[in-house]
Amino acid sequence: MTTEAIAPAKVNLSLHITGQRSDGYHLLDSLVVFVDVGDRLSFKAGPVMQVEVTGPFAKGVPTDSRNLVWQAAEMAGWTGLIQLEKNLPHGAGIGSGSSDAAAVLRTFGGAQAAARLGADVPVCLSSVPQRMRGIGDILEPLPALPPMEILLVNPDVIVPTGPVFGGLAIKNNPPMSDVIPQASDAESFCEWLGQQRNDLEGPALEIAPQIGEVLTALDGALLARMSGSGSTCFGLYSSGAKDAAARIAEAHPNWWVATGNVLN
Incomplete structure (x- = not known):
């Protein structure tokens, strides 16, 4: 018997770095959503991993x-064949490996130890919009966001996370607004979201200027921003994301371009 699972892309619509602990871990305040674009996994139990x-x-x-x-799988006490279809670029700021691991834990259990696999794994256990704080361990599910199309673009550049965090000149930046508004439409939501930040975008641009090219190419979106520590960027739309994707893919055939919807 084969069991299947989906590992959706994780997108940080905002990412405020609010401090750093004595052990080196950074504190953050982030609005995280998931997209109906992702990796696919299938599992067939057996005696050997x-x-x-x-x-x-x-x-x-x-x-x-x-x-x-x-x-x-080992944490969940499961053994067998895992077939992983990698549709998401890795090292790209959209939680590819973390979402894969979370898909295993959702399927076979062991979610209570998710943080041992990485700071992003706990938030990936659920595909609903969440506010993520602390070192990724404080999670608050949010009400449904307005319907939005999303365009993901990666310029075929891997940005190492460590140097991006190391490039932060200020570590204790202001958090997000206390209350995330319940906007009725994508335009209103993106107007509020535009007042928030990704504090890692500047340091990532220093390492990979191609990110700036992607943000320029996303001109016309309601909001364009880098996700996570990069290098994938996103554009939010009420409609028209597929047309924008076709235009960008034609102009930049070496870039990864994918469209989908924000999951609620």
Whole structure:
């Protein structure tokens, strides 16, 4: 018997860095959503753990115990064949590996230990909009956001997380607004969201100027911003995301371009 699961892309619509602990972990305040674009996993129980990776971003993904899906399966007490279809670029600020691991834990259990696999794994256990604070351990599910189309664009550049955080000149930035408004339409929501920030966008741009090219290409979106520590950027739309995607893909054939909807 084969079991299947989806690992949706995680997008940080905002990412405020509000401090740093003595152990080096950064404190954050982030509005996180998920998109109906992602990796696919299938599981077939057996006596030996195996991971097979296919898909457009299979290259470089480990198939042994270094892979988070392998580690998550061990934590859940499950053994067998995991087939992972990598549709999301890795090292791209959209939670690819973390979402894969969370999909395993959702399917077989072990969610209580999710944080041991990485700070982003707990938020990926649920695909609803969430406010994420602390070091990723304080999660607050939010009311449904207005319907929005989203366009994800990655310029085929991997941005290492450590140097991006290291490039932050100020670590104790203001958090998001105390209350996230319940906007009735995408335009109103993006007007509020435009007043929030991704504090890592500046340092990431210093490392990968191509991110600036992506943000320029997303001109016309209600809001364009980098997700996570980069290098994927997103544009939010009430409609027309597919037309924008076709235009960008034609102009930049080497970029990864995907459209979907924000999940609620």
